[in-house]
Amino acid sequence: MIASVIHQIVQMALVLALAPLLTGWVRLVKARLLGRRGPSLLQPYRDLARLLRKEVVLANNASWLFRSVPYVMFTAIWLAAGLVPVFTTDLALAPTADLIALIALLGTARFFLALAGMDTGTSFGGIGSSREMMIAALAEPAMLMVVFSVAVLVRTTSLAEIATYMMGGTVGLRVSLALALIALVMVAIAENARIPIDNPATHLELTMVHEAMVLEYSGRHLALIEGAAMLKLLLYAALIVCVFLPWGMATPTQGNPLIGLLSFLAKLAAAGTALAVFETSIAKMRVFRVGEFLGGALLLSLLGAIFLYVSRGV
Amino acid sequence: MTPALPFVLIAPLVAALLLVLVPNWRVASWLNVGACAVTLAAALTLFTAKPAATAMLVLDAFNVTLIALTAFVGLTTSVFSASYIGHEVASGKLNPLRLRFYHAMYQAFLFTMLLALSANNLGVLWVAVEGATLTTVLMVSLYRTAASIEAAWKYFILCGVGIALALFGTILIYLAAQPVMGPGLAAMTWTRLLADSAKIEPNILNLAFVFLLIGYGTKVGLAPLHAWLPDAHAEGPTPISAVLSGLLLNVALYAVLRFKMLLAANGATMAPGPLMMVMGLSSLFLAGLMLYRRRDIKRFFAYSSIEHMGIIAFAFGIGGPLANFAGLLHMAMHSLTKSAIFYAVGHAVQAKGTQKIDGIRGLTVSHPALGWGLLAGVLAIAGLPPFGVFMSEFLLITNTFARQPLLALLLVLGILLAFGALVLRVQQICFGAPTGESHPIHGTLAPLYAHLALVLLAGLWLPGPLVAWFQTVAAMLG
Amino acid sequence: MGNILTISPHAFSGFVAVAVLLVALLALFALAVVGVAARRAAWVGAVVYGGTAMVCAVVALWAGFALAGRSGAETITLPMGLPWIGAHLRADGLSAFFLLVVNFGGVTASLFGWGYERAQAGEHGGGHGHGDTGPVLPFFPLFLAGMSLVLLADDAFTFLVSWEFMSLTSWLLVLSTHREPDTSEAARLYLIMASAGTACLLLAFGLLASGAGDYQFDAIRQHAPTAGAAAMVVLLILLGAGSKAGLVPLHVWLPLAHPAAPSHVSALMSGVMTKVAIYAMIRVLFDLLGEPVWWWGGALMIVGAVTAVMGVLYALMQDDVKRLLACSTIENIGVIVIALGLALVFKASHTPVIAALALSAALLHVVNHSLFKSLLFFVAGAILTATGSRDLNRLGGLIHRMPVTAVLALIGAAAISALPPLNGFVGEWLLFQAILNAPALPEWSLKIGIAVVGAAVALAAALAAACFVRLYGVAFLGRPRSSEAAGAGEVGVAMLVGMMIPAVLCVLLGVLPTFVIRLFEPAVRAMVEAGPFDDRSYQPWIWLAPTSAIGNSYNGLIMLAAIAALSIPLVLVIHRWASDKVRWSTAWGCGHAEPDPTALSQYSASSFAQPIRRAFGGTVFNAQDRVEMPEPGDTRPARLTALWTDPAWAYLFTPIRRAVNWLADHVDVLQFLTIRSYLTLMFTALVVVLALVAVVRS
């Protein structure tokens, strides 16, 4: 009990600490792949710190909602990230929320960010919000289908139990799991506004989605939102890791949290590299192709759910 | 024989003769009301009396309620007409001379109908129905407008032929019965016929029933024999429309049912059910479709009467205790509701100065009491609870579907068809911004609300004796 | 634990209990009479609405206690209705639960309605367009009484009388706005669809009661119908109750009729009356019809899935606030029906615990939807009162002018978008838990089909979120798009209170859902012979942890606590250690010259929906965006018109209407024939029948 509480606190701190690092790592690798030296690993920390110190510039008709959204969003994603077992499954908050609740938490964050986008009454916020919600409308079902296929195998939606079960290795290789993995990766890319869905580095209004929503943000608010974005990236990486390759993670009964932590760092690095490679190798697609992309993800995940019954009777 | 029954007949007859002599129409109209009140009082005493049937008159579970109903609607209608004709005189549509004639005819009409209801002799029954035809023809043509005369003429020719066919049917009945019970009155006395109906040659009964159904069915207004009904309702004075729909149709149907009982009691005859069901459904659908294109409010509700006669005919056609009960209940409910609607329509037409539906808008705004009354009446006739019609339709539909699913589907379709038209029109009439001229209402709305109250009561609670009567009749109808 | 509220069942001996309800209903009728009699009096509104609120509160309390006290079924028979049967009334767990929902809705609606009507009356001079309306007062309590009667009815006749009475009164309430242009059409369609539905129920009960006419529900429970009859009944119930609930494609009346009524009535119709339809489905499918067959549930789930997705897509297409809300009701009904279908299939496959789980999900969603849909319709009413407009494209920036309403609306929008830790999410969570048990089912079609249904639910949920971001963002955020919106002000206390109650409950039920789930457990047990929770009595009641079959659990309270524990320090730390400086300036208009572009340059409701219209609408609604681009140098503005058609109209109702008109036109000839032709008709009839007789005999 005590241990789980401590683990939980460590986890909250850990994700907070690691999130910028991951982002930095991805940027660095991308730069190197493009033959640039690229910024230092710690650049994201510096950016956040600078933003936090800056004053906030608010649009005249910004409401209280606009000002509170960054905090709400950051908290929601932080909490969600804290729920994904990274180095141990023995977390105090594990039973309060399962995968579904986690997805819903992310949904909350998105909901409020989209509202914030509409608040200042410029057209760009609107563009961002409407596109974001359209993307989410397809990403969420795909995500839930992934959950479905996993949960049907594991008979649970609690992440801790999933991880434990997967470590048991009784599952073996499954077509459906492969499909689910692909779907989940596609969703992750979409949700984190990465190429080819969106370009985190763009500032051309017509092509941007996420950036358009946060266009009016500045100072500490922008810092929180950037931080939340980084947390989200970490969260998805951790989620994929936790569900599909949880080996090395500690459980209440066995394993050492430290080992789990080290293995997690390694997996994270690998994931970051993979993302970077992927992003450098393809180009951004038009916003209205996104529907097809995510529709594909949804179908893949659905196929995965159906394959469950085909491959081995469940 | 208690004096009550003959008195019920004598009262209107005497009144009719008296009213011929009364020149002042105001006095006459109230004499008319008084006579009806006396008749009703006498009719109500019948509930307690259990007289034995004579060669000419009979009183049984079937006609006792109908007689009371007829007397009651007769009274309320006379009250309505008293408040109605004043305006007609004022607007110069009628002159005192015609009114004198009108009141006499009104009582004569009541007499013929009460006679038809209480007749035990088939010949008397026929004569009474024919008399009812003649009196109503005269009253339909009361306005002497081209349209009214034409309507009366059509009514007269069609029903005349119908009557003729009915007479032929009656003769056939006698022909069939005469070998069994010998020549003379017995073979035309309904109670006697019913008693040894089993012995009667069934094939002649079949033939007879065909003629009687087509004959009296013409007066019931079943399609395709309905043609006279809408115009007669639309062109005559509204009180007459009320009694036509509320009483005459019932009486004609009553005649048909009496003969259906004979067949049911005989057992060996063909089943009259399918025939009635086909006519009923065709009336239902025809009326339902016709309702959509009507522009004249009185003709509109006349078609609704055809629709309901169709429903009732269907109910008796499919038969069985529940369906027959539903049919009887529906007869009573329809006559109360439809006459109430015609009272409201009469006032509305006088208030708006037109019979065209387009000219009557937003009644609930311009004349709240009238508008809501009319609305309630139409909702009741459309079969919405908590009014009595809903109960009969509930019994009929549920019972039919359990036995003849396809027929029930047809029935429901037809009812919904008509329902659509009713809602369409009643919303136009009762809601929206009022248009056109708008005069104050003359006279009382008491009859309207009295009927509505009864229909509402029946929807919530039926008195035990009534139920018992209906159930016995339902059993007799087979 | 369930028995926190336990009070002795003896407090409700059968007769007394139902008698209480009867008195309450009579009180409602009395109030209606008052509404007519004293319609001119100034106090009448206060009396009628206040009285209605009180009566509903009493009934709701009674229902709550009856549920908590686990008191069994209580019956009473009145010498009314069908003479040889009488009116049977019965209050069991299920009806008690729905009574609670209905009458609680009645309480809030009465409170809000009182303020709303006063505000509307105040508007007369101010002329926000709503002219003098028809009477609402008499029919409002009657409507509520009708709904309660449906829930109490224990024989087919009483049931259908109350059912149709409910439709009738709500129709009259819709017609109270009869001077507004669209109302008449909407009301007509509503009453016709309602009666068509009633007709289907009539047929269904006809089958159930059999030719003998055993209309009492007890008698119906006794003899189980044949497989064919049962199938027919299921179909008819789907049509009959479905048309009232708004299942696609029978929903067409709903987005027209619900908005046409005064807002507090819309709230009742959308939030509560649809639930009565759900009650009818449960009562027949789970209770009267006996042992279910798996495909019943399958049918329900298919219809539900289509309804859920279509409903929310409709909602996304709407620009009228109330119409949007009505469409979202269609979606939620779809979700509930899916849950019912799941419960049926699991009941059929004899896994009662999961069935109980699904049914609990359905009932919980019934509660939730009744809460946040009422809330949102009240908000719409408040907006209408404040701005006189229901058109999203004339609103905007209301968060500054109606601060309290804005907060409440935000709660409602978040709740209906199923965001944790609010109540909407709990329902979805339970539903998914049930869906995840699909593999336990024997039928392959269901195993796979339910996965698809799950996807549909998720899709609907996500689209709903988009829909309400759109609603809230356009109506409350941004800049006002019209002078009315700019001049709006906060609404009165009564309306605010009416909105606050459901808002608070949305939060409470999200945090402590187990309360209510435990509360309606008797209803669930009565329907599927099991509860959603295993009897782990040590299970603390703040945990929502059903069915140890899957060890999942959810705890809204701790989640809320965690959010608080994280966010409050966050705010403090940042404001203490980082900057807390603020500078106000104009929003960046992407190079638009000062003064910043007009409010119309904002994203409008239709432009917000455009990506989704483009992604889904093309196939479903054959939606098209038509752009009129003026010549260069032409000063006319370019305009974009978004066109879409409802397939239900295009392929079902318009053809029916055409057919009726065609027939009517052609039959009408019969009115204008000559007397001779009429005689010929008679003659032909006679001869044909005679010939028939001759033929039949030989």
Add this chain to the structure above:
Amino acid sequence: MIDIGYDAAHLLGALVLLTSFALLYQRRLFSLLNVFTVQALALSGAAAWQGYAHDEPHLYITAILTLALKAIAIPVALHRIIQRLHIERTVEPALGIGLTMVAGVSLVTLSILLVLPVTENATALTREDLALSLSVVLLGLLMMISRRNAVSQVVGFMSIENGLILAAVGVAGMPLVVEMSIAFSVMVAFIIFGIFLFQIRERFETLDMRKIESFRGESD
């Protein structure tokens, strides 16, 4: 005795049927009336004979009534009307004469088909006479719908009535025959009064139904 009785009744009945065929055949109004008069005579003869044969004196009244009204009063009245209203003397039938005849014949077969099998246990006389009267009724109806002219419709109507009375007198001991024939005559009188009424009101220049049908209340 019975034989003669039967033959005589049969003969008269057949004569009535024959005349109603003749009615169908007529084009000219006056000859129509004459044929009708013949039919009425035959009918009253039949009634009288039956009254004599079964010695039911009240049938004599029927006979006399028929004679007085149908054979004398009404034809005369109709003659007057035709002259007063200048109705053209020849009426174009709505159905062709040939067609009408065919229809008539088939109607007679139908009625025989209907009546003969069902009346095994009735007396031969009743049966015959029933078949005849049924045919007469049906022919009368056919007459009414195959003629556009009011007068010929009235005649058709009255021939239906003749059929009825034929049936009534045919069956032994039928009560109320008199009353019914009176009631019926009243009706006929009404019709004729109606025609007069139209003429007096001068609403319809002619008795051609097409004019009467010209309006219904539904025009707006």
